[in-house]
Amino acid sequence: MTNAIAPLKHTPLFDLHQQAQARLAGFGGWKMPIQYSGITAEHQAVRQQAGMFDISHMGKFALKGQNLAAQLQSLVPSDLSRLSAGAAKYTLFLNQQAGILDDLIFYCQGQDQGILIVNAATTDKDRDWLLKHLDPSQLELTDISQAQTLIALQGLKAAEILQPLVEDDLTSLRPYHHAPVTLLGQTAWIARTGYTGEDGFEIMSNPALGLELWQTLQDRGVMPCGLGARDTLRLEAAMGLYGQDIDETTTPLEAGLGWVLTAKTDFVGAAALVQQKQQGIKRKLVGLEMQGRHIARHDYPILDGGHPIGIVTSGTLSPTLGKAIALGYVPPHLAEIGQELAITIRGQAYPAKVVQRPFYHRPKSS
Amino acid sequence: MSFEYPEDLKYLDSHEYVRLDGDIATIGISAFAVDQLGDIVFIEVPQTGEAVTQGEVFGTIESVKAVEDLYSPVTGTVVNSNQAMMDAPEQLAEDPYGEGWLLKIRLDDPSELDGALSASQYRSQVEGD
Incomplete structure (x- = not known):
């Protein structure tokens, strides 16, 4: 810590x-x-x-060890087996409950070598997690942060x-x-x-x-x-910020990171994810656009029919779009594109709408 | 960095200024506050006819990252609010003491400004010695 x-x-x-x-x-x-x-x-x-x-x-870790991707595989929900030297993969560390410990990128430098880039605030936690779960005789971890x-x-x-x-x-x-x-x-x-x-x-x-x-x-x-x-x-670009949009209390299924879950073998958090998939998620991260000039911010309540049903995790005035945009968690039945909701700002409810993520697409290059 | 602190204004340590003209007070925020806020993206102040109370929050100003309350230096009734600044808040930074005013208030009691800061007092408060 x-x-x-x-x-x-x-x-x-x-x-x-x-x-x-x-x-x-x-x-x-x-x-x-x-x-x-x-x-x-x-x-x-x-x-x-x-x-x-x-x-x-x-946080930056240089990793060395035989079959490095295979060693890391037990800790991430993404398939690392097909990565070749020079390829990178966005993935997550999960706890047993499938809560997100961190989001990170694994840069494969060949069979036995690679780099992990993690969030600053979670660097120590991630290093401890890696050393606790992997065999130190098989893995050399250097913190080059x-x-x-x-x-x-x-x-x-x-x-x-x-x-x-x-x-x-x-x-x-x-x-x-x-x-x-x-x-x-x-x-x-x-x-x-x-x-x-x-x-x-x-x-x-x-x-x-x-x-x-x-x-x-x-x-x-x-x-x-x-x-x-x-x-x-x-x-x-609707990319989540660790500690704000995603954290140990949110799972990848709730956070719209289902596309990351490509692992074909067991990993920490897998059982909890299977269970959550069967039972269904109770909240889902959505993109929201305010319908007026008021700006939704972190921790503002989201309302449906006057009742609080969720919470804003990030919000700002989008400099590119000139509109107030936000990410927040709502129940899945209120997560459809076009769903009209409201957000409480300084004690008053203002209309918001669920919109497609990302808010901004870069122009296609020729 | 040096900022303007017009001598004819009174200031609060919460960075609002007051320009007194008879029993009408014009209220805005100081150039120092504008710089501290960064890009201003949202302003909300009361409409004509609404009452404001000295020391209480009367509105909100937001930059890209921060939300700040605006405190009223005076007690009275709003006689005009600057709709142009609410429509284009990014322009406030260009002229905070002129075009960037926020409210005009008819004072209940002009003597209540006696405790407000002078330009030099405010300057030394925000910039230090």
Whole structure:
């Protein structure tokens, strides 16, 4: 567990954030930039051009061990057996009750090697979970969370901007794939993944190279973006935020993550999921759109016919759509697209409607 | 960073300002508060004819990330509210002391502003020494 009185950690880019007069706040045990020029401007930069985020706070584990995917398979509900080197998989850790311990990405680097990237606040919990359930004589886990920088370059023009800085051909790096590359003449690792709903890359390297990359991108006009814009971007893309939309009390079936459940063998939480599937879920995560200007926020009650039936987990004014959007849990019979509901905002009920997720689709590239 | 603190206004430590003109008080929020909030995306204040009470919440202002209450510096009756700012809240930042006013209130008792902060008092409160 994160010690409440432990000082907030700084990423290797912290001094640059301070020099840029970014607004800083605690997040997941780290002191992180929330915004630089402004959340809306940063959000629009990613949707229209590109933006860069310091996400070095994310938990990063380097794993080594024979048949690594097979070892991890008992802890995740996704099929890892067909992953080849260079492929990545979004998946979950579940507890025995199928509550979500964390959401994460597994990057396969071959039979015996891989990287896990997990949420910052859950890094210690995840490491303990892995060490408790896997055989330490078979698995070597190195926590590289503080040793490496991780920079997300996201947006329509991310590939165009990054290509001149790497010797490798980025067009051959497909979405949800990753590769070791030569970046600014040095070794780095690039994944074509992200948390914004746009094309983009996540670039891991030693801190010195991370600093050089950040400054090079800034010199080339890439806008630095904080966690505020990261939050509005991911919400438009209807990606859940761990600790807010999903947590140990929600299951993947409730959270709309049924597509993740592809494992063909047993895993922690499997029995509970089978049971929940038979009995049916009692609540379901839906996308909501306010019908007026009022903005639904985390923890606001959702009403049907004047009665509280659910709760908003995330909400904001969508900078792209100009409408107030939200994610929230409602009973399945009220989860149909078009369902009219209401949300209590400062003691008053305002109309909302269940809408298709994601709220935002990026334009199809040609 | 330096902000404007017009000398002819009174301020609350909750960042509202008051411009007094006879028994009409114009209320808005300070440039410092606007900067602290970031992009303003929602404003809600009472309509003409409604009553407001000194020290009590009269409305709401929201940025992308935060929801903040607005506290009334005065007691009285709303004679006008700035619909243009409610329709386009992002514009408030451009002119918080002018076009960005929020409410005009007819005061019950003009002397109740005696306890409000002067420009220099407010400035030293928010910026420190």
